[in-house]
Amino acid sequence: MLLHVVRAVAIAAFVLPFLSNAQRRARVRRASRQLLQILAVRVKVSGEPPRAGDGAAMIVGNHVSWLDIFAINSVHTMRFVAKAEIRRWPVIGWLCAQGGTLFIERTQRRHTAHINAQVVAALKQGDTFAVFPEGKVTAGDVILPFHASLLQPALECDARLFPLAIRYTRADGSLCSEADYEGTKTLMETLRAMLTQPVIHVHLQFLPPLACEGRHRSELAHEAALLIAAALNVPAPRRRTGKAFRPPA
Numbered sequence: 603m604l605l606h607v608v609r610a611v612a613i614a615a616f617v618l619p620f621l622s623n624a625q626r627r628a629r630v631r632r633a634s635r636q637l638l639q640i641l642a643v644r645v646k647v648s649g650e651p652p653r654a655g656d657g658a659a660m661i662v663g664n665h666v667s668w669l670d671i672f673a674i675n676s677v678h679t680m681r682f683v684a685k686a687e688i689r690r691w692p693v694i695g696w697l698c699a700q701g702g703t704l705f706i707e708r709t710q711r712r713h714t715a716h717i718n719a720q721v722v723a724a725l726k727q728g729d730t731f732a733v734f735p736e737g738k739v740t741a742g743d744v745i746l747p748f749h750a751s752l753l754q755p756a757l758e759c760d761a762r763l764f765p766l767a768i769r770y771t772r773a774d775g776s777l778c779s780e781a782d783y784e785g786t787k788t789l790m791e792t793l794r795a796m797l798t799q800p801v802i803h804v805h806l807q808f809l810p811p812l813a814c815e816g817r818h819r820s821e822l823a824h825e826a827a828l829l830i831a832a833a834l835n836v837p838a839p840r841r842r843t844g845k846a847f848r849p850p851a
Contacts, residue, residue: 627679630701634675642801643669643781649808651678651764658725658759659811662752662826663766664834665734666742667781668694668789670768671703673804680730683717683752685737691789702729706752714751721755731755732766735823739783742769745831747839750823757819762811765826767833771803778802807833 638645652659661680663670668691671682681702689695689705699705704720707713721731735748756763770781780795781802796802809829812822824841831838 630675631677631679634672634679637672638669638676641669641796642799643673643796644801644803645673645676646803646805647677647808648805649810651808652730652762652811654728654730656762658756658761659730659764660725660753660756660761661730661732661764661766661808662748662823663732663734664742664745664768664830665736665739666768666770667739667783668792669770669781669804670734671698671701671732673768673806674732674766675701677806678730680732681724683721683731683733694789711751718751718755718758722758725755725759725761735827741779741782741784742777742834744836745827745834745839747841748823748827750819753819753822753826756822757814757817760815763814763822763826764811765809765829765833767805767807767809767830769805769807769834771805772799773801773803809833 652661661674663674668688671684674680681704682698683704683706684698686705686707688703689699704717706717725731733752735750735752736746737749738746740746753763755761770778772778772780778799780799781792781804783789783792812825814822820841824839827839
């Protein structure tokens with residue numbers, strides 16, 4: 603495993619900067635698959651992720667583990683908006699940055715606007731972005747209310763918004779607490795815990811896209827959260843605002 607990490611760092615430092623966008627995406631996808639294979643993480647995909655050339659698209663998902671980014675990239679390479687703390691993680695944070703992740707200080711509104719402007723520019727150039735609007739990691743047994751501000755770029759680009767439900771399970775089908783990054787767990791603690799499992803299954807369920815035209819971002823955020831909660835069969839989250847909202851049929 604150490605050899606794989608060293609190789610990934612070397613590629614990110616000395617190879618990725620000189621590749622075309624298509625070559626870079628292929629490299630990131632391959633490296634993500636190799637990491638998951640080493641950790642005995644098997645990915646199951648249902649639904650249809652966005653396809654290149656079909657117009658601007660954003661992914662909005664629940665956040666369970668630091669593996670989320672690698673699991674998604676193993677299927678469809680994209681860029682991410684993640685909390686600034688991830689950038690400070692040893693090795694993982696640096697690798698995410700080399701893969702094009704933007705890091706946001708959620709408590710600073712001006713910084714959110716700055717990051718959103720970068721996302722808008724990238725969406726217009728054909729990049730696909732994924733965001734985790736809950737604001738923190740959960741064990742996967744609950745969906746927290748979504749922060750709507752991260753969805754603003756989708757509205758500005760009239761992008762399609764793909765809700766994504768993420769769940770980690772053990773070999774027996776039970777929820778895999780070893781994979782989640784909830785609470786005060788450290789990166790090394792979760793890594794050691796994952797290595798105790800013979801296999802970890804991660805299910806990426808891409809739900810039908812939501813059209814953004816004429817919608818308010820808080821309405822979109824809540825609808826996406828409700829759809830993800832329903833897909834995972836967990837309690838529906840409350841809406842962050844006090845406005846009434848009728849769940850989708």
